[in-house]
Amino acid sequence: MEKKTQQFKAEIAEMLDLVVNSLYSKKEIFLRELISNASDAIDRAKFLSLTDKALVQDNPEWKIQIAADKGAKTLMISDNGIGMDAAELEQNLGTIASSGTKKFREMLKEKGGESLPELIGQFGVGFYAAFMVADKVTVETMKRGTEVSCKWESDMSGGYTISDGERDFPGTSITLHLRDDQLEYLDWWRVSDLVKKYSDFIAYPITFRQLDVPKDEKEDDKKSREEREAKPLNTMVALWKRAKKDVKDEEYAEFYKHLTHDWDGPFETIPFGAEGQVEFKALLFFPKKPTMELFMPNQKRGLSLYVRNVFIGDDIEMLLPSWLRFVKGVVDSSDLPLNVSREMLQDDAIVQKIKSAVTAKVLSTLEDMKKKDVKKYDEFFTAFGTILKEGIHTDWEHADRIKKLVKYPTARTEAGKRIFLEDYVKDMASGQKDIYYIVAEREEDARRAPQLESARKHGCDVLLFCDPVDEYLSESLREFDGKKFVDVAKGDVAFGTEDEQKAEKDANEKAAKDLKPFLESAKKALEAYVSDVRVSTRLADSPCCLVQQEHALPPSMVRMMRAMKQDVPEEKRILEVNPNHPLVAKVRGFEGDALSDAMTLLYDTALVAEGSPVPDGAKFAKLLANLMMK
Ligand code: ADP
Secondary structure, three states: OOOEEEOOOOOHHHHHHHHHHHHOOOOOHHHHHHHHHHHHHHHHHHHHHOOOHHHHOOOOOOOEEEEEEOOOOEEEEEEOOOOOOHHHHHHHHHOOOOOHHHHHHHHHHHOOOOOOOOOOOOOOOHHHHHHHOEEEEEEEEEOOOOOOEEEEEEEEOOEEEEEEOOOOOOEEEEEEEEOHHHHHHHOHHHHHHHHHHHHOOOOOOEEEEEOOOOOOOOHHHHHHHHHHHHOOOOOOOOHHHOOHHHOOHHHHHHHHHHHHOOOOOOOEEEEEEEOOOOOEEEEEEEOOOOOHHHHOOOOOOOEEEEEOOEEEEEEEHHHOOHHHOOOEEEEEEOOOOOOOOHHHHHHOHHHHHHHHHHHHHHHHHHHHHHHHOHHHHHHHHHHHHHHHHHHHHHOHHHHHHHHOOOEEOEOOOOOOOOEEHHHHHHOOOOOOOOEEEEEOOOHHHHHHOHHHHHHHHOOOOEEEEOOHHHHHHHHHHOEEOOEEEEEOOEOOOOOOOHHHHHHHHHHHHHHHHHOHHHHHHHHHHOOOOEEEEEEOOOOOOOOEEEEEOOOOOOHHHHHHHHHOOOOOOOOOEEEEEOOOOHHHHHHOOOOHHHHHHHHHHHHHHHHHHHOOOOOOHHHHHHHHHHHHHO
8 A cells, every 4th residue: 555644524623632632631532532432342343253253263362552662762551452454544534523433333323233342432432541651552453354564654833644454463552652750650550559440340351461571681580570561551441331140248338439439348249230211231339438538629530420430520519419529430331422420420311310219229228227227327327418418408309208318306305316297297186287396406405495385394305406417408398298397486476276276375465464564674684685674485493594696597497607707697585484483483582683683593594595605704602602502
């Protein structure tokens, strides 16, 4: 053949520049691309040989070889796959986006080919990633079924040449003349790491050979080199593609550790797949414990994505809603293009479908666990409940299902125990319409809160919202099973049957009238601290408690905003007194300083009871001492 010099088709030079400089963020992925192409080429040869035995007369052992020559600064990636003839070389490597692989797929689809082999490339740009690390690339190839070898060569600047090649067996070898600052890729360690990282699950053995062995290589060095080179760099197992029954638990555990760098095995392993609208295989894991990164912004989180056995990334958040960010694992889809960028993933309809399917699978796994093994579910919830709950706030679509999965301690549960909302509803007192909760930083404080007294007296249980996220989630909870969530330490609450409520209301109004002068003086005495002093419906045994106005910001939110240096206006609370308490009966008769001191003490003790600091500790101590003297 006469040596021909060709120009890349018009737009290609620009495209190439784009590919080399911006499409891929990491140079190292050139190896992934070339190995994928080699694997594709073998896939195609294998597939075509099913019907054309002549293609495999040489009885090939399918393999991908990497050969490094430090002296010549070249890295060669060879396969014994389908190969190309001159026309295909021109077509495939001279025309971007006219990817042979893509055409092949289309052709097979048209033919309705059942056993469509999995082909990686769809876009026709992967090969050019080679120019990220090489200033010249030579391709020698022989198409299976022919005996003609061709050579393609380009240094990017002046197009490419196609000429006769010297290769004497079918397949393709791609030689990269590495740039001086990219010689790291000639090193066994580096290549071996990259293969493990990106191409471990390629189905053909990938081996490495060093071509320029020093003549005086020591016997020991020779031995260890030969040992290294005899073994494939990849393990060739795609666990997620194997049926669950064929995989041992230890294998899953090892894979999980490899994937997550967790020392411990997984808490739960969920292999599953989908067929139909989107096809993918997934292998999901719940870790045993939350990792630090879950609570740190900008840390890697998400699933590993493989497209047709090729690793795309291990922090693909788009595959999971953020409230499932504790889930680890792999998704392998044959419906996505190999060179998907993050931006593309974000809006990709297939990715959205995978995300929905993964979410549904995790939810149903949790629902199952809840039904079949509550103890195990509790263990899970202790580890990840806080993150799961976020979904109630951020994911309207799934909020109702998530509500059925969350658990809370209540005024009745023993310390450390929690119940589901449906259990709460089942045990509601007769006539109870709402679901009651109280917010506190610590469970012990919540259990002791005087605001629970009347609820308790009327046989109503109260959920204890003590997880830092609970307070802001309380807004999103809205309702469960048609029942509203009501904060017992806010606004007006009434417990018991309608009759009981009416009787209580009447008694309350009467007491308020009766105590009017006292309540007014008390309010005056405490005006620096509270917005009102009024008669309470929530107390049974305690003399008083502090409550918030209906729409007030929760105290924990105020503390958080202040910590972030935000200007939050002081919101005074309401002091509620128990008209039936002997202490109140006594204090109502006080006047002047005696009343003011007594009210200050009552207010301070209400603060102490809920675990809040008193405004003037010295004064509190003095008042208390005086009282004790009396
Ligand atoms: P893609 O692989 O995405 O299709 P590439 O730019 O990587 O795009 O490759 C372009 C085309 O060149 C491929 O579709 C394939 O037809 C051909 N090709 C690349 N590498 C090889 C190879 N090792 N053996 C046979 N054909 C190859």
